[in-house]
Amino acid sequence: MIKEIESSKNQLFQKNVRNIMRAYEIELNFRANLSGQKWLSLQARIKYKNMKILVCISKAPDTTSRIAFTDNNTKFDENGVQYIVNPYDEWYALVKGIELKEALGGNVTTITVGGADNEPIIRKALAIGADDAVRVDLETGDSFVVASQIAAYAKDQGFDLILCGKETINYNSSLVGGMVAEMLNMPYLSLATSLTMEGSTAIVEREVQGGMEVLEVTGPFVLSAAKGLAEQRIPNMRGIMAARTKPLNVIAAVSVDQTAEIVSYTLPAPKGACKYVDADHPEELIRLLHEDAKVI
Amino acid sequence: MSVLVYTDLHDGKASKGSLEALSYASKMNAGDVVAFCHGTLNGDGGMGAFGAAKVLHNATENLDAGQIAKLVTDAAAQTGADVVVFSHDNSGKAVAPRVAVRMNAGIVAGAISLPDTSAGYVVRKSVFSGKAMADVSLKTGKKVISIVPNSFGLHRTDGTASVETFNGDAGSSSVKVRSFKPTSTDGAVPLPEADIVVSAGRGMKGPENWGPVEELASIFGAATACSRPVADIGWRPHHEHVGQTGIAIRPTLYFAIGISGAIQHLAGVNGSKVIVVINKDPEAPFFKAADYGIVGDAFEVLPKLIEAAKSFKSH
Ligand SMILES: Cc1cc2nc3c(=O)[nH]c(=O)nc-3n(C[C@H](O)[C@H](O)[C@H](O)COP(=O)(O)OP(=O)(O)OC[C@H]3O[C@@H](n4cnc5c(N)ncnc54)[C@H](O)[C@@H]3O)c2cc1C
Numbered sequence: 001m002i003k004e005i006e007s008s009k010n011q012l013f014q015k016n017v018r019n020i021m022r023a024y025e026i027e028l029n030f031r032a033n034l035s036g037q038k039w040l041s042l043q044a045r046i047k048y049k050n051m052k053i054l055v056c057i058s059k060a061p062d063t064t065s066r067i068a069f070t071d072n073n074t075k076f077d078e079n080g081v082q083y084i085v086n087p088y089d090e091w092y093a094l095v096k097g098i099e100l101k102e103a104l105g106g107n108v109t110t111i112t113v114g115g116a117d118n119e120p121i122i123r124k125a126l127a128i129g130a131d132d133a134v135r136v137d138l139e140t141g142d143s144f145v146v147a148s149q150i151a152a153y154a155k156d157q158g159f160d161l162i163l164c165g166k167e168t169i170n171y172n173s174s175l176v177g178g179m180v181a182e183m184l185n186m187p188y189l190s191l192a193t194s195l196t197m198e199g200s201t202a203i204v205e206r207e208v209q210g211g212m213e214v215l216e217v218t219g220p221f222v223l224s225a226a227k228g229l230a231e232q233r234i235p236n237m238r239g240i241m242a243a244r245t246k247p248l249n250v251i252a253a254v255s256v257d258q259t260a261e262i263v264s265y266t267l268p269a270p271k272g273a274c275k276y277v278d279a280d281h282p283e284e285l286i287r288l289l290h291e292d293a294k295v296i
Numbered sequence: 297m298s299v300l301v302y303t304d305l306h307d308g309k310a311s312k313g314s315l316e317a318l319s320y321a322s323k324m325n326a327g328d329v330v331a332f333c334h335g336t337l338n339g340d341g342g343m344g345a346f347g348a349a350k351v352l353h354n355a356t357e358n359l360d361a362g363q364i365a366k367l368v369t370d371a372a373a374q375t376g377a378d379v380v381v382f383s384h385d386n387s388g389k390a391v392a393p394r395v396a397v398r399m400n401a402g403i404v405a406g407a408i409s410l411p412d413t414s415a416g417y418v419v420r421k422s423v424f425s426g427k428a429m430a431d432v433s434l435k436t437g438k439k440v441i442s443i444v445p446n447s448f449g450l451h452r453t454d455g456t457a458s459v460e461t462f463n464g465d466a467g468s469s470s471v472k473v474r475s476f477k478p479t480s481t482d483g484a485v486p487l488p489e490a491d492i493v494v495s496a497g498r499g500m501k502g503p504e505n506w507g508p509v510e511e512l513a514s515i516f517g518a519a520t521a522c523s524r525p526v527a528d529i530g531w532r533p534h535h536e537h538v539g540q541t542g543i544a545i546r547p548t549l550y551f552a553i554g555i556s557g558a559i560q561h562l563a564g565v566n567g568s569k570v571i572v573v574i575n576k577d578p579e580a581p582f583f584k585a586a587d588y589g590i591v592g593d594a595f596e597v598l599p600k601l602i603e604a605a606k607s608f609k610s611h
Pocket of ligand 1: 063087496497498499500522523524525526537538539540541542553554555556557558559560561564574575576577580592593594595
């Protein structure tokens with residue numbers, strides 16, 4: 001019985017595809033200059049309709065922030081620090097999610113693990129184009145705790161795609177995406193520089209040791225975004241206005257123990273003064289690098 | 297007691313980052329160093345010479361990160377290793393977080409020191425894109441550590457490793473590899489692992505002027521890099537972009553040519569041992585972070601520097 005339903009469903013689907021294709025061919029006659037890209041995006045629309053996308057968003061200190069510590073070097077000194085959306089999350093992961101939604105329909109939810117002080121950066125993500133946001137109310141723990149919160153939320157939601165930035169610019173650990181993938185038993189495509197949908201297959205280009213790899217994957221997956229995945233978008237006035245009323249749901253954290261803890265911070269030793277070499281005598285530089293610094 | 301190291305093979309040999317991870321593991325003095333690798337292996341992959349006592353080898357060529365994580369975890373269980381070490385490179389970033397979850401292990405990703413076990417288990421890592429360091433205490437019995445390439449160096453032990461086949465169950469994967477494009481065809485070292493890096497910025501005026509930059513790099517067997525705007529406008533490929541939003545590197549020698557030294561650029565390169573700055577503006581902020589500086593026009597300095605480097609190399 002189930003088999004029969006499946007097969008008739010399949011036939012219906014095939015027929016539907018043929019109909020769409022025919023309609024498309026008619027349209028083709030009107031648009032002689034139709035690009036291959038469009039064709040692909042139509043094909044993709046047939047299967048990847050209404051994608052449910054989750055984007056992990058974290059806050060990070062502005063890149064020009066003075067880095068200093070307080071409380072006997074155990075806490076980051078937030079005095080005068082401006083927070084931004086972590087660049088990899090904003091520029092690449094979020095924008096890619098929005099691009100996919102625009103092309104294929106669907107919904108982009110952002111998730112942030114952190115206190116209420118995260119709300120400005122969450123509103124920014126909504127202004128750029130996310131539909132709704134979730135904040136897990138927890139003063140951030142280690143990567144494991146953060147990943148556990150995201151996995152606990154995503155577990156029963158049926159996301160087709162979970163996107164995160166390749167790392168935060170404050171901790172540089174590159175862990176959350178891979179941990180979420182393991183917890184949800186999904187593939188993890190790290191350091192992705194390109195993502196396109198072909199029918200029911202996602203094609204991902206990613207940075208691997210010594211080169212770039214092109215992969216195909218079916219079914220839900222987690223992806224970490226590297227440069228190239230999308231182009232940064234600046235929110236416009238309409239987006240900023242709309243963001244004020246988009247849903248931001250605060251949910252309670254699940255209880256998990258931290259596995260790692262930062263016990264203290266250190267600043268690198270200051271550099272000595274620069275030794276100048278005359279521009280007309282770079283051979284002196286070579287001598288210094290060889291005899292003085294001993295690095296060549 | 298033993299320490300397991302995940303190693304990455306290229307043309308049958310362990311990558312430089314993997315050898316560094318082996319060196320790190322053998323300096324831990326926490327028992328035998330066992331390497332796990334998969335794919336095509338020649339001999340012991342050069343791993344015995346850097347501290348591996350044993351190499352566990354799985355011959356499967358293309359494995360997805362999830363499958364590798366499963367095999368690594370099984371290998372750790374089989375060898376009784378409580379600590380697994382990775383290089384914090386593109387492979388490590390894909391596999392290490394999964395292994396940590398599978399093993400219920402705390403993880404330090406981006407370590408730059410050996411563990412300090414005098415009080416607990418503390419490992420130093422780089423944070424704020426190289427602008428600071430943090431001491432991380434791991435609270436779990438099992439531990440995963442991934443080390444920043446070039447932060448520890450290679451230490452030859454000149455030993456030999458026995459090779460054992462490891463036929464674990466990798467499980468299935470919904471990921472298929474379509475193709476692989478090497479970033480450089482001539483076998484040059486990848487930028488994160490390079491000892492010497494020649495980097496240039498907007499001061500070079502256009503992509504057609506990169507000849508001398510590449511020439512200087514090739515004389516020293518160095519990798520080339522660039523500032524962010526140079527990659528953004530497409531003068532150079534994205535994978536050469538270093539800095540806070542590009543890659544962070546720690547070569548022994550970094551040449552910065554026609555780069556102003558913005559804070560975001562410095563963040564990714566200030567772990568370099570020696571920095572040489574060539575800039576026509578004596579006020580360029582990069583000179584404050586430099587060990588050696590030449591104030592001058594790159595188009596005039598570079599040809600002379602190249603001649604000097606050539607004559608040095610020929611001696
Ligand atoms: C959020 C954020 C993240 C960023 N992340 C990064 C990052 O990861 N990496 C990065 O590099 N930047 C990053 N930037 C950009 C950074 O702020 C600088 O704009 C950038 O590094 C400048 O690049 P540049 O030095 O090549 O160009 P410029 O600032 O234009 O400097 C060019 C330099 O070349 C010199 N020059 C010109 N002509 C010559 C000549 N003939 N000979 C010698 N010298 C010459 C000039 O004196 C000048 O110092 C980021 C910015 C932001 C806001």
